[in-house]
Amino acid sequence: MTTSPASRVSARLSAIAPSATLVVDAKAKALKAAGRPVVGFGAGEPDFPTPDYIVEAAVAAVKDPANHKYTPAKGLPVLREAIAAKTLRDSGYEVNPDNVLVTNGGKQAVFQAFAALIDPGDEVLLPTPYWTTYPEAIALAGGTTVRVFAGAEANYKVTVEQLEEARTERTKALLFCSPSNPTGSVYTPEETRAIGQWALEHGVWVITDEIYEHLTYDDAEFTPIVKMVPELAEQTVVLNGVAKTYAMTGWRVGWMIGPTDVIKAATNFQSHLTSNVCNVSQRAALCAVSGNLDAVYSMREAFDRRRKTMVSMLREIDGLIVPTPHGAFYCYPSMEPMLGKTLRGTTIDSSATLASLILDEVEVAVVPGEAFGPSGFLRLSYSLGDDDLVEGITRVQNLLAEVK
Known part of the structure; x- marks a missing residue:
């Protein structure tokens, strides 16, 4: 048979x-x-x-036998500390390094965020157009994607009114991405604050993808949603990485920042899934996030x-x-x-x-x-x-x- x-x-x-x-x-x-x-x-x-000074840091790391071994699944402590410092510098709010998890690229952070938060039957509001990986990650976690569409006439940005219309008793989270892949749209500080306050009021988790934070043009500015609504920190997971900012897509280093219980669950998951990120890549990322932005x-x-x-x-x-x-x-x-x-x-x-x-x-x-x-x-x-x-x-x- x-x-x-x-x-x-x-x-x-x-x-x-x-x-x-x-x-x-x-x-x-x-x-x-x-x-x-x-x-x-x-x-x-x-x-x-990738900028030369970052590559040189990786070359030095290759020669250090300490980087030939396993390290903590959560990430090198010195890198998590640097990410916390970089968040304060670039986003304007403090983060405990214990609430940072270093991942194998931004995609792993995406999958682990949904895995940590979403149960079968939970709905995730997804502003549309969206990055192609988001609905697949939601589905793997057992969740249901609820598209909230905004077209060219709205510069592809959804409103609080649209989100509220899509919200049900099963709504668990909102995916927020600004600057946006695929549209290049950037929410204003006022728009970001309004969405954050709406999420806080209704107990909706926010998964915010900030991978393009340094790539804004004209008078647009990157606005961290946690900075706009500090009380939202306990129901927000921040996703980021070095790929786009530092031309390091192949190095595969991303991270998650979130509440203690969420980061602990995602760390446990990662300890079985991949263990630690490549140490040489982590050392390169350390150089990147610790340096200036020239x-x-x-x-x-x-x-x-x-x-x-x-x-x-x-x-x-x-x-x-x-x-x-x-x-x-x-x-x-x-x-x-x-x-x-x-x-x-x-x-x-x-x-x-x-x-x-x-x-x-x-x-x-x-x-x-x-x-x-x-x-x-x-x-x-x-x-x-x-x-x-x-x-x-x-x-x-x-x-x-x-x-x-």
Whole structure:
């Protein structure tokens, strides 16, 4: 007797969709490896190398035998202390190092936050568009995702009124991400305070993803929700890491900050799941968070220049609605006016169809809105070289000029 394919893998893992952003990036890289002149706007990572002084700290760490052994699952004490100090410096409130858990990248922090808080039947309010991993992490924890959608006309920012309308007696948590992946939206201090006060009033946990805290532009400012509503600290889990700020996506160091009981539960989980984060990476992260932000500001200046170029060029395309992104390194235009039209003999019935056409016809990789919620949108990252950015958007402009 043979086992049917459907029963070979658990229903829990069979239900997980692959990361759409990584799928697009992998396809673009495969085409490049095959010699195709692909321009990729899919990757959510800086194109800069990790700053030299951080790399040098890692080289020194490799040579220290202490880093060849297991260390506490919670993270190197000196790194947790540095993260607490960095939080005071950058976010303006004090954190006990005992309430910091160092994780294998920001994604592990996301999964462990939901695992620590969510039980089967609990609902999580998820402002939409959202980062593709959030609903998968919620589902693995047994929770139910409740989408709260805000479109281009609202600059993709939800309101307290929308959250209240979506809240039920089963609502356990709200995921808050500002600056936002995928939209680049940044909530104002007033908007952040209002959402924090609403969560406090109704006993709703907040899981706040602050990985893009240093990437804001124009007059936008990163606003930590705990700073705006200090009383919320006992029902908030803060997620962060070194990946985006310091161009360290491959080093895999993130962290969680939260109440004692939540961090203890997540630490116990991590002790069985992965144990400690790579010690060399932790030493590199220690150097990063302890140092000044000069290198970060230099990268941000380049991102800002590319942002302005991308927005300007995309707005020249008929059929795209392009809100100005004020954070992260993404542009999230709406292509809804193109729905139902044709392009080189194909009806544009979704953003997935349009993204496929763009890749197949002019070898430019973008991520369709279906990866982040409703169809009708495209995500383009401007974390690539200036020349490649102009070349890629020019190809898109020329192709979409043929939409009828």
